[in-house]
Amino acid sequence: MSTHSLLDALPPESRQRLLDTAAHEVPLVLDSRVFEEGRRADRFWIIRSGRVEVDLHVPGRRPAVVETLGQDDLLGWSWLCSPHVWHMGAHVVHAGQALEFDAATVRELCAADAVLGRAVYKYVAETVAERLYGTRKRLLQLYGPQADIAED
Template structure:
């Protein structure tokens, strides 16, 4: 499996600096719901410290964790694609510190600087491809493990 891609370290220095000019430092206490599936996706975060669980509601009373994100990870990509709604929910598993970015401001910067826009979209695509690979691996492990007697 390939190593996880970190958004800010994957961008060239000048593009990273331009993007960070739009960042706001935020924090979320442990157990804070950051966003809910189906909500409006108008921002994203790069986690500086702590852990966030991405989850999916599977029944009215049950959620499952589909991924855990930590320092350097991108939290939220739905701001980049219509219909601009979160596909999963996210909750702070521990105290979280992060850089928060306004999606509209970042998209405007991408129009102004097409090379930054291309780098950003390419990096987000690589992150999503890596997460899909990890999920596929987990599913394969789950369904190829020998079953015990009935």
């Protein structure tokens, strides 16, 4: 994962505008759901402290944990592209704090400020790519050709 947060990836003026216009601090309450798969994605978070598991609904079973996120990680990207619906859920496993961003306001800021927009879209795209690569590696460990050998 990147060693910096979305805020670190922004030019100082853009960062301040984003913080002043679209962000506020929120608690991450232990054992709470941050968002649910299938619901409207109208915000996102940068985790300041604590841990959040991103999970996937599995009918008849507990949600499958896809990834665990912590300090400086971006939580949520479904807000960026239509239809703005969460594809997964998120559950707080260690209480903490996060910066919560209003997605509609951020999209408006990105449309009005090309520098901010490029930086946000680039950061989110790189984050998605890194996480997809990590998921691919985990799936290969579980189901790849070597997985059969490890079970013997």
